[in-house]
Each structure stands twice: as structure tokens, then as C-alpha cells.
Amino acid sequence: MGNEKILENKRAKRTKLYDAAYDLFTSNGVHNTVIDDIVKSAGVAKGTFYLYCKDKYDLMDKIILKKSAAVLGSAMEAVEKERTEHLLGFQQCVAFFVDYLLDYFKDDTKLLELIYKNLTYELYEKMMNYEELDSARNAFISNFIDTGVNNQTARYRLYIIVSMVGAVCYNSLVLKVPYQIDAVKPELYRAIKQIIT
Amino acid sequence: MGNEKILENKRAKRTKLYDAAYDLFTSNGVHNTVIDDIVKSAGVAKGTFYLYCKDKYDLMDKIILKKSAAVLGSAMEAVEKERTEHLLGFQQCVAFFVDYLLDYFKDDTKLLELIYKNLTYELYEKMMNYEELDSARNAFISNFIDTGVNNQTARYRLYIIVSMVGAVCYNSLVLKVPYQIDAVKPELYRAIKQIIT
Amino acid sequence: MGNEKILENKRAKRTKLYDAAYDLFTSNGVHNTVIDDIVKSAGVAKGTFYLYCKDKYDLMDKIILKKSAAVLGSAMEAVEKERTEHLLGFQQCVAFFVDYLLDYFKDDTKLLELIYKNLTYELYEKMMNYEELDSARNAFISNFIDTGVNNQTARYRLYIIVSMVGAVCYNSLVLKVPYQIDAVKPELYRAIKQIIT
Amino acid sequence: MGNEKILENKRAKRTKLYDAAYDLFTSNGVHNTVIDDIVKSAGVAKGTFYLYCKDKYDLMDKIILKKSAAVLGSAMEAVEKERTEHLLGFQQCVAFFVDYLLDYFKDDTKLLELIYKNLTYELYEKMMNYEELDSARNAFISNFIDTGVNNQTARYRLYIIVSMVGAVCYNSLVLKVPYQIDAVKPELYRAIKQIIT
DNA sequence: CATGAATGAGACTTCATTCAT
DNA sequence: TATGAATGAAGTCTCATTCAT
Numbered sequence: 019m020g021n022e023k024i025l026e027n028k029r030a031k032r033t034k035l036y037d038a039a040y041d042l043f044t045s046n047g048v049h050n051t052v053i054d055d056i057v058k059s060a061g062v063a064k065g066t067f068y069l070y071c072k073d074k075y076d077l078m079d080k081i082i083l084k085k086s087a088a089v090l091g092s093a094m095e096a097v098e099k100e101r102t103e104h105l106l107g108f109q110q111c112v113a114f115f116v117d118y119l120l121d122y123f124k125d126d127t128k129l130l131e132l133i134y135k136n137l138t139y140e141l142y143e144k145m146m147n148y149e150e151l152d153s154a155r156n157a158f159i160s161n162f163i164d165t166g167v168n169n170q171t172a173r174y175r176l177y178i179i180v181s182m183v184g185a186v187c188y189n190s191l192v193l194k195v196p197y198q199i200d201a202v203k204p205e206l207y208r209a210i211k212q213i214i215t
Numbered sequence: 216m217g218n219e220k221i222l223e224n225k226r227a228k229r230t231k232l233y234d235a236a237y238d239l240f241t242s243n244g245v246h247n248t249v250i251d252d253i254v255k256s257a258g259v260a261k262g263t264f265y266l267y268c269k270d271k272y273d274l275m276d277k278i279i280l281k282k283s284a285a286v287l288g289s290a291m292e293a294v295e296k297e298r299t300e301h302l303l304g305f306q307q308c309v310a311f312f313v314d315y316l317l318d319y320f321k322d323d324t325k326l327l328e329l330i331y332k333n334l335t336y337e338l339y340e341k342m343m344n345y346e347e348l349d350s351a352r353n354a355f356i357s358n359f360i361d362t363g364v365n366n367q368t369a370r371y372r373l374y375i376i377v378s379m380v381g382a383v384c385y386n387s388l389v390l391k392v393p394y395q396i397d398a399v400k401p402e403l404y405r406a407i408k409q410i411i412t
Numbered sequence: 413m414g415n416e417k418i419l420e421n422k423r424a425k426r427t428k429l430y431d432a433a434y435d436l437f438t439s440n441g442v443h444n445t446v447i448d449d450i451v452k453s454a455g456v457a458k459g460t461f462y463l464y465c466k467d468k469y470d471l472m473d474k475i476i477l478k479k480s481a482a483v484l485g486s487a488m489e490a491v492e493k494e495r496t497e498h499l500l501g502f503q504q505c506v507a508f509f510v511d512y513l514l515d516y517f518k519d520d521t522k523l524l525e526l527i528y529k530n531l532t533y534e535l536y537e538k539m540m541n542y543e544e545l546d547s548a549r550n551a552f553i554s555n556f557i558d559t560g561v562n563n564q565t566a567r568y569r570l571y572i573i574v575s576m577v578g579a580v581c582y583n584s585l586v587l588k589v590p591y592q593i594d595a596v597k598p599e600l601y602r603a604i605k606q607i608i609t
Numbered sequence: 610m611g612n613e614k615i616l617e618n619k620r621a622k623r624t625k626l627y628d629a630a631y632d633l634f635t636s637n638g639v640h641n642t643v644i645d646d647i648v649k650s651a652g653v654a655k656g657t658f659y660l661y662c663k664d665k666y667d668l669m670d671k672i673i674l675k676k677s678a679a680v681l682g683s684a685m686e687a688v689e690k691e692r693t694e695h696l697l698g699f700q701q702c703v704a705f706f707v708d709y710l711l712d713y714f715k716d717d718t719k720l721l722e723l724i725y726k727n728l729t730y731e732l733y734e735k736m737m738n739y740e741e742l743d744s745a746r747n748a749f750i751s752n753f754i755d756t757g758v759n760n761q762t763a764r765y766r767l768y769i770i771v772s773m774v775g776a777v778c779y780n781s782l783v784l785k786v787p788y789q790i791d792a793v794k795p796e797l798y799r800a801i802k803q804i805i806t
Numbered sequence: 807c808a809t810g811a812a813t814g815a816g817a818c819t820t821c822a823t824t825c826a827t
Numbered sequence: 828t829a830t831g832a833a834t835g836a837a838g839t840c841t842c843a844t845t846c847a848t
Contacts, residue, residue, distance in 0.1 A: 069812075228829095271822085446843085533784050615826090
């Protein structure tokens with residue numbers, strides 16, 4: 019029945035809004051993007067915007083959440099595939115994971131910037147409630163524990179590694195100071211290895 | 216002559232503007248502070264603002280620069296004092312330096328937030344041109360080299376450490392996720408030590 | 413046949429719309445009630461609203477008309493019952509009538525407000541075309557004439573009394589200034605009596 | 610100095626806004642007047658509006674207050690002049706006062722409508738705090754007391770008279786139903802006299 | 807008849823910037 | 828220099844109404 023068509027239409031509208039907003043947010047910044055830009059670019063009426071989001075920042079949060087989950091999800095998938103195919107050990111898995119993200123964000127520094135600049139407590143909490151991520155983190159932690167550290171320590175070290183990698187990525191890829199990512203990479207891997215060991 | 220007094224007056228106005236803006240930026244965020252708030256709080260007329268700054272973000276940059284330099288300067292001074300008084304080794308100096316900043320920002324998370332959220336390429340470059348910081352960094356690097364690494368490697372490791380400490384500080388002190396700074400601190404110091412070694 | 417059921421359904425929808433709108437109009441004011449509120453509260457679709465009313469103010473008029481007629485009708489009924497049961501004289505009838513309305517609106521000031529604030533020429537005319545009210549007024553007038561005044565004078569005095577009672581009610585019950593209705597009541601009755609005499 | 614000119618300018622702007630708004634409010638109704646109409650009609654920029662009022666209803670309140678005070682003030686002045694010139698008694702003063710207002714609003718029914726439709730508790734309170742009105746009311750009350758009633762009773766009767774006159778005025782002049790003011794006037798005066806006596 | 811997603815005109819409000827004094 | 832009233836472009840958000848299903 020027609021219900022199907024309507025739902026399809028709604029999905030299309032939402033997608034158009036998300037895509038348009040994503041492009042504008044990453045190209046011009048959230049602050050410099052106005053709702054008029056978004057709806058014009060999406061080809062919908064202004065009122066339609068408010069059927070799908072409370073305001074600009076609500077839309078931004080949703081986009082960041084969606085994109086982050088997508089990136090992390092594909093990274094985790096890639097790690098898992100590599101691990102089973104090539105029987106990677108824990109350190110190799112971590113290195114591969116970091117490598118994957120570095121490569122990804124190298125080609126999409128704008129997304130990294132969007133996420134990094136707009137991460138808030140609330141957004142972080144929401145992100146952590148994504149079950150897929152949770153399972154990945156647990157896998158990470160349990161592998162870590164196998165190396166002989168206790169659970170809490172493993173969690174702290176993971177946190178430190180993630181913070182470090184994120185910050186280096188952001189500085190080198192987005193701010194582009196003071197060193198290019200490729201130059202720092204060997205030392206970054208060494209640091210990770212040192213922390214894990 | 217009166218010239219002196221006029222200059223004194225101007226300096227006072229500028230100071231009032233800076234102080235008012237700093238309080239508002241850190242309390243309510245840069246985005247939520249309008250120029251009217253600043254001039255009202257500073258007790259000067261709106262037009263006066265434009266005699267001293269190009270716009271809100273120009274003022275913000277100047278404030279961040281000034282405050283950052285002040286914090287880093289006092290940290291470096293403290294390290295130097297401690298070093299000569301207690302004959303600290305390199306690792307101890309680094310630990311003391313990090314400790315100083317952690318303590319400082321624990322009591323002033325708002326400044327950390329202001330700096331972190333608004334750091335740009337341009338601002339970073341300007342900050343690096345402060346000679347005082349430069350000399351400190353050089354001292355750091357040369358100490359580092361004494362441990363046996365080459366100059367470039369030392370610079371990369373310093374960069375990684377600074378990024379890591381900054382990110383952990385920001386996450387734990389400003390976003391307050393996922394762990395409190397005091398809980399992570401031992402592992403953070405261990406990570407620094409591992410990277411230095 | 414199903415025709416019956418359809419009509420029943422329509423009546424139910426209309427009733428739901430009226431009831432929902434009445435509650436919202438009296439709780440939040442007509443101005444602050446939007447059509448979305450009404451249809452949501454009534455549990456019907458937005459388009460349905462336009463099958464039953466031209467717009468918000470059309471619905472308001474209908475509601476005011478219906479409610480006013482109901483209140484006046486029950487007041488008149490009560491007077492008539494009292495009159496035949498206790499053989500009330502003219503002045504007593506008037507006092508009883510006013511008393512009835514005062515009591516009624518004391519418990520439903522919101523309705524009084526709705527009526528008073530939105531009474532227009534058109535609405536007044538429509539209200540006067542309700543035959544029940546007409547017959548009541550005629551009874552009133554003829555009783556009045558029996559006291560010795562001519563028809564036109566009776567009508568003027570009735571008009572003055574109604575205006576006076578309405579205004580005092582509105583001020584004391586809705587605006588609640590400057591005096592409470594119970595305090596003024598004795599003087600109000602005295603005034604009515606003086607005008608009738 | 611130039612200060613004078615600036616103040617003069619401000620006063621002119623305020624006056625232009627008030628006058629434009631008054632004309633629009635009375636011609637088209639408050640609801641149908643938008644801020645754009647007001648500023649266009651006043652020949653000022655939209656932002657200027659917000660230098661002088663919080664919003665449309667704030668401006669309305671101020672206008673009602675100002676106009677009401679002006680009308681009541683001139684009525685009171687006229688009564689006083691008449692009283693001293695022709696040695697009017699209390700009843701004659703009341704009649705003259707009512708007559709004055711009736712005449713005034715006959716030529717300016719729009720103002721009466723504006724006041725009546727938008728009178729609120731808050732506005733009423735503010736109006737009562739105008740000292741000029743207060744002194745007039747006190748004169749009225751004390752004259753009333755001279756006729757032998759106690760203070761509270763005098764106040765109640767005054768309140769009833771004001772309500773009655775106001776309602777009859779409004780109905781007859783604004784709604785124009787059911788009788789013209791000139792036809793009802795004799796009975797209205799009789800009613801006042803009866804209440805006073 | 808009933809639905810509710812979509813529309814877009816239009817209302818309100820803010821605020822960086824200017825400029826006459 | 829210093830002032831602060833005035834500006835008006837630019838933004839946010841609402842909501843009555845339509846119409847395809």
C-alpha cells in the first residue's frame with residue numbers, strides 16, 4: 019500500500035538533509051552554515067528541517083554519531099578480517115586498527131575536525147552506548163588482559179592510547195602542526211607499543 | 216606630561232576589556248558571549264571595543280595567547296627552580312612539569328577548555344613564536360638528546376607526549392569522561408616514562 | 413445500515429475536537445493554542461480539523477456559542493423551577509438568576525474569560541438568535557413591565573443590569589481586581605434592586 | 610552640548626514609534642499588527658524597536674497606560690473646573706465625569722476597544738499606581754462618604770458604577786449592540802443616581 | 807472521509823558594526 | 828579618543844494550510 023511509498027519518501031528527505039548538512043558542515047564549518055543553506059542544498063522547504071531535527075546542533079550531533087559509528091565499525095570489521103586471515107597477535111591488531119583510522123582520516127580530515135571540535139560529554143556518552151563499539155572495546159580489553167595487566171589498568175591504557183592517537187591525528191592532519199603524520203607515525207607506533215608492553 | 220596619563224588610561228581600558236572578556240568566555244563560552252556583554256561588563260562603550268580589537272575572535276586569540284604563555288611560563292619557571300634546588304634528572308623534570316600543568320588546569324578547567332576548543336593553526340604558530348617557550352623547548356630537547364636519542368626523534372617524542380597529556384587532560388578535566396584525572400595519572404606517568412625511555 | 417455508524421463516527425470526531433479545543437482554549441488561551449495542539453489532544457489528524465472547521469476562530473465561536481447557551485439555558489431552567497416551586501416574585505427571580513450565574517462562573521472563571529474576551533458583534537447577534545434565550549428574555553421583560561415601566565425602558569434596564577453584572581463578574585472573578593466577588597455581592601444586589609425599582 | 614540633541618532625538622524616535630503603533634493597533638488590532646508594520650510606519654529600523662520595548666505587547670501596555678492616564682486626567686481636570694465654576698454637587702460631578710468620558714469615547718471608540726480588550730491584572734495594577742488617578746478616586750470616595758455611607762461601601766459602589774459604565778460604553782460604542790449609547794444614556798444616569806443614593 | 811508529511815511565507819529577535827556627537 | 832543610539836542584514840523558528848496517498 020501507499021504507506022510504503024510515504025516512508026520511502028521520508029527516508030529520502032532525511033538522507034538529503036543529512037548529506038547536505040554534512041557537506042556544508044565539513045566544508046564551511048558548523049558555525050558558518052545556516053539552516054537556509056542546508057535546506058536549499060537539500061532541496062526541501064525550511065519547515066521540513068524542523069520535522070527532522072530540533073535545531074542545527076541536534077542535526078550535527080546526529081551526523082557525528084552516525085559517521086563516527088560508521089568509521090569505527092568499518093575499522094573494527096577490517097581488523098577482525100585481518101586477524102582471522104593472517105592470525106594477527108594483539109599488538110598487530112592494535113597497530114592495524116590505528117593504521118586503518120590514520121589512513122581513513124588522512125583522506126577525510128574534515129570529518130576528523132568535525133568530530134574533534136564538537137565532541138561533548140553528552141555526545142561521548144551516546145557514542146559509548148552504541149553496542150557495536152562496546153563489543154569491540156571489550157574484545158580489545160580482554161586481549162589486553164591476556165598480556166597480563168588487570169582489567170582497570172587495561173582500560174586506562176586503552177584510554178591513554180586512544181587520546182594520544184586522536185590528538186596526534188588531529189594536530190597533524192587537521193591543524194597540520196607541527197609535524198606531518200607520516201613523519202611522526204613510527205614514533206607514534208613505538209609509543210603505543212611501549213604503553214601496551 | 217598628560218601623554219603619560221592618557222597612555223595609562225588606554226592600558227587600563229584594554230585590561231578591563233581583556234579581563235571582562237576572559238571571564239565571560241570562560242563562564243559562558245565564546246559563542247554565547249556577545250560584544251555587548253563584554254563592554255557592559257568592562258564598563259566601556261561599545262564603540263570603544265572597536266578601538267582595541269577587530270572583533271570578538273581577534274580578542275579571543277589575544278587572550279588565549281596571553282593566558283597560555285603565562286601558564287607555560289610559570290610552569291617552566293617552577294621546573295627550573297625545582298631542578299636547581301633539588302638537582303632533578305630529566306625524567307623527574309618532565310614529571311614535575313606535567314604535574315604542574317595538571318594541578319593548574321584542575322583548578323582552571325575553563326581555561327583549558329578555552330584553549331583546546333579554539334586552537335587553530337594560526338594561533339599555534341603565534342604561540343610557538345614566543346621566545347620564552349622556544350628556549351624552554353630547546354632545553355627540553357637538549358636534555359632529551361642527552362638520553363641518547365637524536366634531535367628529530369626527541370622532537371617527535373616531545374610532540375607525542377604533549378599531545379597525549381593535553382588530550383587526557385582535556386578529556387578527564389573538561390569532558391570528564393571516561394575517567395577522573397587522578398585515577399589515570401599513574402598510568403599517564405608510566406606512559407610518559409615509557410615514551411621517554 | 414452503515415450510514416448510521418458513519419454519522420455517529422463523525423459526531424464523535426467533532427465532539428473530540430470541540431472538547432479538546434475547549435480545554436486548551438480555557439487552559440492556555442486561544443492565542444496560545446495552535447491547531448496542532450488541538451488535533452493532537454483530540455487524537456485526530458491535522459487534515460481532519462479542516463473537515464470540521466474553517467479555522468481556529470471559527471471553532472472558538474462555535475464553542476463559545478454552545479457553552480454560553482448551555483449555561484444560560486440551565487440558569488433559566490433553574491429560575492423557572494424555583495419560581496414555580498417557591499412562588500418567587502420578579503425581584504427574587506432576578507436575584508436568583510444572578511446568583512446562579514455568579515456561582516457557576518465562580519467555579520469556571522475560565523469560561524467567563526473565554527466568552528468575555530472574545531465576544532464580538534457577530535457572536536452576540538448569533539447568541540441572540542437562540543430562541544430559548546429569546547423566550548427567557550421575553551419572560552423577563554414582561555415581568556418587568558408588570559412593575560409599571562414601559563417596554564423599552566424595561567429593555568434598557570435589563571441591558572444595564574446584564575452589563576453591570578457581567579463586568580463585575582469579569583473584574584472580580586477573572587481579573588480579580590479590585591475586590592473579591594463575595595465582598596461586592598451585597599452591593600451588587602442592592603444596585604440591581606435599585607435599578608429595578 | 611550635544612547631549613541635548615541626542616536626547617531630543619531619542620524622544621522623537623520613541624514618539625514616532627508610539628504614534629505609529631497606536632494608529633496601527635487601533636486601526637487593525639494588536640493581533641493583526643506586526644512589528645514590521647510599526648517600524649515601517651514609524652520610519653525607523655527594526656532594531657530600534659527593541660531599544661524601546663521588549664516586544665509588541667510591552668509597547669501595547671505602555672500605550673494603553675499613557676492614553677488611559679491622559680483621558681482620565683483630562684476628565685478629572687474638566688470636572689474640577691466645572692465644579693468650581695458652577696458649584697456642582699456630588700451627583701452632578703459624577704454625571705459630568707461620566708458624560709465627559711462618554712463623549713470622549715464616542716469619538717474614539719478604537720481607544721476604548723484597545724483598553725477594554727487588553728486590560729489585564731498587571732495593567733490594572735500599574736494604572737492604579739498613577740498618583741493622579743489615586744487622588745481623583747480619593748476625592749470621589751470622600752465626597753461619597755459625605756452622603757452618609759461608610760468608606761468601604763463607597764468604594765464598592767464606585768467600583769460597581771465604573772464597571773457598569775465601562776461595560777455599557779463598550780457594548781454600545783464598540784460592539785454597538787444591542788442599543789445605541791444615546792438611547793440608553795438616560796437610564797444609565799438614572800442607574801448611577803440610584804446606586805449613589 | 808481521514809491522514810500527516812511537506813510547505814514556505816512571515817513572524818520575531820539578535821547583534822556586529824557604524825557614525826554623529 | 829570615547830560614546831552609545833541607530834541600523835538592518837541575517838538568522839531562527841512557527842504554524843496555517845494543502846494535497847498526495
